[in-house]
Amino acid sequence: MQYGYFDEKNKEYLITKPNTPAPWANYLGSPEYGAIISGNAGGYSFVKSGANGRHIRYHFNSMDEPGRYIYVRDLEKGDYWSGSWQPVGKDLDQYKSVCHHGTGYTNIVSDYDNIRTESLYYVPLNKTYEVWRLKVRNNGSQARKLVLFGYVEFTNHNNYEQDNVNLQYTLFISRTYYKNNMILQSINENVPEDQCWRFFGAAGAEVTAYDGDRDTFLGDYRSYGNPSSVENGQCANSLNYNTNSCGALQINVELQPGEEKEVVFLLGQYDEEGASEILGQYKDLSVVDKELEELKAYWHSKLNRFQVQTPSDNLNNMINTWNAYQCFITFIWSRAASFQYCGLRNGLGYRDTVQDIQGIIHLDHEMALERLRLMISAQVSIGGGLPLVKFDHNPGHEGTPDDPEYVQETGHPHYRADDALWLFPTVIKYLKESGNWGFTDEVIPYSDHGEDTVYEHLRQALQFSLDRMGVHGMPVGLYADWNDCLRLGAKGESLFVAFQLYMGFNVFMEIAQNKNKPDDVQWAQGLLDELDTNIQKHAWENDQFVRGFTEDNYTVGSWENDEARIWLNPQSWAVLSGAARPDQARLSMDKVYNNLRTEYGTMLCYPPFKEYGMPVARMVLFNASTKENAGIFSQPQGWLILAETMIGNGDRAFEYFLDCSPASMNDKAEIRKLEPYVHGQFVESKDSPYQGRAHVHWLTGTASTVMVSLVEGIMGVQPQFDGLCINPCVPSDWKDFSMVREFRGKKLNIQVENKNGVQKGVSHIILNGKEIQGHLIPAADMEAENTVRVIMG
Template sequence: MQYGYFDQKAHEYVITRPDTPTPWINYIGSGKYGGIVSNTGGGYSFHKDPRNRRLTRYRYNNVPMDRPGRYIYIRDVATGEYWNPGYQPVQRKLDSYSCRHGMGYTVLEGEYKAISSQVTYFVPDDMDFEIWLVKVKNLGHAPRSLQIFSYSEFCFWDAVKDQQNVDWVQQINQGRYEDGIITWHPHEYKNTCSFFATSEEINSYDTNLESFIGKYRSEANPIAVEMGACANSISYRMNGVGAFCIDVNLSPNEEREMIFILGFTENKASIRNDISKYLDVNEAKAAFSRLNKSWEEYINKVQVQTPDDDMNLFLNVWNQYQCKTTFNWSRFVSLYQLGLGRGMGIRDSAQDTLGVMHSIPSEARELIKKLIHCQYTDGRIYHLFFPLTGEGGFGDAPVKKFDWYSDDHLWLILAVNSYIKETGDFEFLNCSILYNDDTTEATVMEHLDNAMNFTYNHKGPNGLALAGRADWNDTLNLDVGKGIAESVFSSMLYCRAALEMVEIAKYMKLEQSVEKYTNMYEEMKKAINESSWDGEWYKRAFDDEGNVLGSKENEFGKIFINSQSWAIISLIASKEKAKICLESVNKYLNTKYGIVSVYPAYKEFDESKGGITTYPPGAKENGGIFLHTNPWVMIAETIMGNGDMAYKYYEQILPARRNNDADLLEVEPYVYCQNVLGKEHPQFGIGRNSWLTGTSAWNYVAATQYILGIRPEYESLTVDPCIPSNWKGFKATREFRGCTYNIEVRNPDGVCRGVKRIIVDGVETDRIPIKPKGTTCDCLIIM
């Protein structure tokens, strides 16, 4: 069944019925003030940090689902009937409904008995508040008297304590009203507060949630709406709400627009001044236009025209949009990760920079600096951090002998080299950044060197990287106290990182460093090939007893995906072994919805393997389709020149391909999800954990840099496609260091890989040079 469609001209996904299988959400804000908005108005808001500065409340995994949210109620004074433009929470059947999710905004539209209504939610100009732009119109032939009610349920800023220390929280929070503004704050704070305001003259208000809802009622039937007036309540304790009642009289064909603003401030006295401009409808609309323009500028750094319309749709709009959202919030805050304990993942955020490096390299650099600051002086690193406080965190994997993950620190190297290639900013390597002790300082290059040294100094019996608490697979918890468990994946990632360090050192003419990292690479490459080749694939790990995982000798967990793709990405596999690895992936792991993480899945819990065996067969890391891993196989296929296979793997997980299959997929078809239930699960094909996933950045990298082959280098732009053999070519524009490159690729011989000629501005050459900022460059590539 289909629940919506892509409006390609407007860059929107339009949902045409409210009863989606799961809440289909969008994000507003740019990474400072943010919020989640569902297709029925559900969701919540936060400022900088959803754990430590939550503004509004949300009831997770709740029945009824997706409550509460940002609600507008419309009440007909004559009949007493009331409804919501977005269907929830009243659930009045509307005569028409739509939700339009765009880049940084959501519009809910509903019509009921000749009254049309529209609510647009967005954050203007990167401010510390959001706007609700409301429009109601009388489509009938008689005058109508209406009342508009707002609803925003406040949360104690510490979202964990809001759930766990109810007595204290409900005793200290205070709600006040003055001149069209409701404020909400703990008793001890005099200037800092959450607030809710309106542009309109009000009939009445409530700051106390219980007064607005009434006893033994819910958001579906608030007593204030039913009775046609708020109680002008002041909240001296209990729970808070931003609720206004506004009278609206409409002649036939007349419409009325109004503004509501929800936000946060550290200076209560400045609220009126800060929001006054945006309370004007025309100014709010101008801010909305600026928001749209800023997103257009963001996505226009890369635009493609391939023979695949869905690929174009995602690479030009939705994949880029999702990459920015994951960059903003890592895996911290969604409807699946609740913004409470997880924080911003170090490895996650480092990988997320890869998906936005082409468009916002300066912002990526600042995030990389924050990540580097999380490093210990011995080279390891926090597993996560909280953006408001800078506090480090350690994740959920059990701690036995070690308190670190074996891969986290190594991702810094890939992120830094990506930044340098995009910008040419080698001076960044000399930038001094403190370690997490806030005392010891080192250059970026020294931090990266220390990351390499940490893995070099922590090897196991086979000369492989010790596994620590886990590697990229957080659920593979092999350390049970002996401290000898080894990760083949982290060893391969270490090899990839060593090659990146060699590349940097060669360019900087650091001969001793080139020799050092080359030796590191060769030593680990040898150790992997001597210990971990299993005949048809590479083994995955060795546990704390020295037993192998990912081998033919295992009953379950015979073959894992990551040690096959990364054997090729790290260049440790010979051409023959690489070919066999990829054949094994297709034979044993591939399905119509994507490549599973391991096969066959583990059937029972096994303490020696940890969290992976807590999942039933076919779920998540235990034989599920963990989509983050799939683009690594795409990249491996392009390295081997297999454009047809790389594209096959790309299109089979492309969300737009499942727009007509939404009842099975269940999650949003306009963004990637983290996981899909695998072939060994009875509900094969269901997706979960949408939006905040490394799938987004890596699919963007796999598609643009490896399938289309457009990659930045230190002194040039490479275009080396690996495309389906039936493509006749493609076109792209790529802004690189201020120059706009107009790229056309022609494939007259129907090959997957191989560039015969490069013609730049009409002149044949052997590479595409860096052109001056502000210029354009026409590039013709003949395969």
């Protein structure tokens, strides 16, 4: 069933049936002020931290409530409804709703009983409060007397857990006040003054009544769908004292036929003085339209740096808007706050964030650089990465996983084998995109002590693995090796990390060559050759690579095993790293296609673990075909697509994309459940009774890996030190397609011609009328705006 559609022109997804299988969400705001909102206005807001800066409530794992609710009541008829379908939930035969999720805003347009409401929600650029703009219009032939209610439920404590659990304390430290068209909440806590106040106010209309006490507004044994104050048509002017706080503002309006009125509700963490100043900025309500256009311009200017037009609307919508926007959201929020993550992860995961950076480098390499510097400063002086980089990270003064204080504070007691190795594909991608070669000489501190150039930080990342090699001459797996459920320990070896190290050597040598350091090239080449020999000797099994070796020399991912005989990542990463020989790449990728692919994506491994498990294969705790236990883990789908493009399989790469693309499930949303415009963490696979159901929306590294695979793999746009390589790998039935790409301040309008239907291979390029052999456009030959014809075949 289809619940909505993509509007590529406006870069929106429109939900036309509000009874979606799960809450379909959008993100508003910035790291300073974050907000999550569903198509039915459920969700929550916070300042800086979803764990410690929460100021409105949300009930996780429930019915998508409460949220940012606007109620409408007809005074004469006694009927009432909400600006979003929920929470009142009117009969959808009479109630019509279209939710416009856009880039940084959500606009819910509803029609009921000849009254149209338009509820716009957004966080203004560079502000730390949110705006709800309500337009209400009388489309009938009779005058109407309406009562409008804006409602939000405050937390009684900034800390999410304290607010929900420590009720013997948190219920008794807050109270509300009504002053000058707003509800103010104060919290008696030993925290900075600016964290002790919240406000919910109205501009553009006079508040006629209010409630600051949630239990009074809702009434006894009632729900958000039938609040007592709304049903009565009158707030009680209540204030909270020792119960639960809320902000409910009542505004009475009369509308003649065809008349429309506006009111703006504002919400934030400010005291009376700060709140009054903000309300004063909205005396002229036209500021809302200006702020909305500013927000669109900000996001669209980033997304427009790479746009495509191909025969696939599915791919166009994902590359041009939603996959790109999800990359930014994941980059900003990491795994901090969603409808699954409650915000308790009070920091940035090292490996997550370094990978997330890759997804936005081609769209905003300056934003990427700022985060990349942070993550390099979270590398420990021995070369590994801190598992969790705190929001208040203090380079040069942090503990390490060997430090009991760090472990107590973060809950991360061990190094992971893969963390620092993610720097190699990310740093090289940044260097080639930006041309900022001087970055390699920039001095950045280590997290614990000392400092080095970026170049030496990379060397230390290699050394961390070299200091921890197993009996087969490959890196040990430590606490995790990307797969958090695979604990190979201090002696067991990981093929995933071996391929990462292989890639790391290649990247290091490429940088060393450009820095004219032949001794470093020779050093890395010798180690690479040794690693290559060990991989070929111990890890290749006729037509596949194994996954690793345990401390007692059990081979994980051997075809001789009863469980988990084949794994996806070793096969794709053998290709990505360059370790696979051409025949090995073909054989192993064919085996993946024949043994792991499903119509909903490719499984992480198969068959699932049932007997062999703890303490190594911790995924045995998950149900079969769930998450790491033979589920369709989404992040590796991007690596798989990219690997197929590297060996020239355009048809298969595109097939894999369609398998995993959320847009492919737009007309099967009842199966997928999650939003059809963003990736989730994983999809249940073929041994599940709910095959195809997706979980854990928005904040997943999938956004980055798939984006890279589409941009650099299928579309074939690959920055190099001295220019831009255009080498697409596409389905054989794509005869022509186009791209617009900004590169180092230059704009390229690219038209690709593929009359012979080849999957990969560029004959020549015509740049501004001048023919270029091969597929590299030198940066020196680019003008401010360029016309590029790419001839495949």
